[in-house]
Amino acid sequence: MFYLTAPAGIPISLHEVAEAARQDGCTHSGAEFSRLVGDMVGARYSFDFGSGRAALCSILRSLAMLSKNDRDQVVIPAYTCFSVASAVVRAGLKIRLSDIDPVTLDYAPEATVRMAQPQILAIVVCSLFGLPSRWDSLRSTAAKTGIYLIDDAAQSFGIESDGVFSGTHGDVGFYSFGRGKNLTTYSGGVAVTNRPDIANRIGAVQAQLAYPSRRSQLSTLGRLVAYSAMLRPEVYWLPSSLPFLGIGETVFDPGFCQSRLGDIEGRLGRLLLDRVDVLNSVRSSTARLFIDGLSSMESLQALGSAGETTLPYLRLPVLLKDRKVRDRVLISLRKAGIGASAMYPSTMADIPGIESYLASDERDFPGATAVADRLITLPTHPYVSRSDVYRTVAILREVIGSGS
Ligand SMILES: Cc1ncc(COP(=O)(O)O)c(C=O)c1O
Structure with missing residues (x-):
């Protein structure tokens, strides 16, 4: 009764939370963290955001600006995190759902063939739980009609397949550093690309976003302390039995907050990255x-x-x-x-x-x-x-x- 393993998470000590809270003279720790992430995965350009969905939304806005014709549809899997759909809507684009194969959780092969259409701007490829995707066939579909491929590596940070890191398989990719992810800073996202044209646009979109306020950083600190103290099975049963906390809920909310990554999250990311x-x-x-x-x-x-x-x-x-x-x-x-x-x-x-x-x-x-x-x-x-x-x-x- 007084024991419950969390569905996902990573141990973070209170000492590490205290370290992350301490000012260290680095003016933009989020940007520094995203640079380290880019170095680690071999991406020339990387950009920090307040969440994975903010990263995806900025990527989509950037691709829409780059696209020569009026492409306004984004292919996403018919089963994935609801935040992916939220980001497409927030970017002002239409969602085109595509079925998945229930065994690979990747796009169903027959659905991939139907994606080669002139209205489609981008295909988002989500490697759910870290399962690899069939990039070769997606690349050949995308190349036929000039569709961008987005590697949604929200659930696969640090995992390599075909000799490259997740997040770098497509034209552009992103990671989430949210609570239940491979590495967490409580919330956060990083976009990566090797293409200078895409990087230029993302840089311009990112520059319009604000940093989290002092108040929201204080609230993040409080949440990190709770996260650090409550993830053990001996304690986790308590918050998970309080429905109003909404732990583990997934919501479709195109009105989500868009921001850069906060300093506390950036410093924590730097501390934990090697792990x-x-x-x-x-x-x-x-x-x-x-x-x-x-x-x-x-x-x-x-x-x-x-x-x-x-x-x-x-x-x-x-x-x-x-x-x-x-x-x-x-x-x-x-x-x-x-x-x-x-x-x-x-x-x-x-x-x-x-x-x-x-x-x-x-x-x-x-x-x-x-x-x-x-x-x-x-x-x-x-x-x-x-x-x-x-x-x-x-x-x-x-x-x-x-x-x-
Ligand atoms: C596959 C996938 N894409 C995108 C996201 C969005 O990330 P975030 O929660 O950091 O906005 C998530 C996480 O929730 C996810 O699991």
Whole structure:
């Protein structure tokens, strides 16, 4: 009853929060942090923002300015974080939803072919939980019609595939440093690109944004103290049982605040940046334990788990048989102190109030619907112990059985 693992997060000590709060003479710590991020991932240009969605919105505004014709549609997956849709709307563009493959969580191959259209400005590629995307086929679709590719690496910071870091696969990319991400500064985002034309525009858009006020920095400091103190399973059960805190909620809100990255977040990012490899390797090891434990169960599927190496999943995505089983499993795991989550509550097409922002009438996305109904994600962060993993596997066996 008094134990619950958080679905995601990273340990941050109070000492580190105090360090981040201390002025160190660096005038713009956010810009300095984004420079370090750019160096780490091999991007020539990098820009700090107050969140991943502010980074995406600025990228989209920049691409719309660069585009020679009036392209006003942005392809996004029919199942992804609702903030992606919020950023498209905030940039004044239309959302074009595209279905995903429920096993790879990447765009469905048949949907990719249909993206080559003259109204489309950009395709946003979200490598959910750290699962890789099929960049080759997207590149050939994009090249045919001059569409920009945006690498949304909000959930895959520090992960390499095809010899390059996530975030740098497309024409431009971005990271989120929000609470549940690979590395967190509580909130934050960085945009990266190697293209000078795109960088020039993003620089101009970013220059119009304000820095967070002193008051909002104080509130960030308070939230960081709470985050640092409450992520342990022995404490996390308390805030997570208070519904008015809205922990873990995902909302579609095009009116979000747009700003640069604050100094406190920038200093914290600088302090923690070197740790991302260790954090990601802990995630791989925990995911491996889960995958080994679940491997004999035919009635579920751990996504992206084929092969020898284990991805540093931000959370381990597992597909169950149907929504009923999924909901039963989530309740049982929570009772046992495991903060598994169903991730996003619906497909993008089913978000209340989104219709007027959609570029087409298409509402039927079977791949995205299957994921919205059947997905659970298991926590892989450093506060998850071996005994949490074994308990999770035992509960899954008990609730759904080991056979098909
Ligand atoms: C795939 C994806 N894209 C974009 C975002 C937006 O990032 P932020 O929450 O920092 O605005 C998130 C995170 O919430 C995300 O998971």
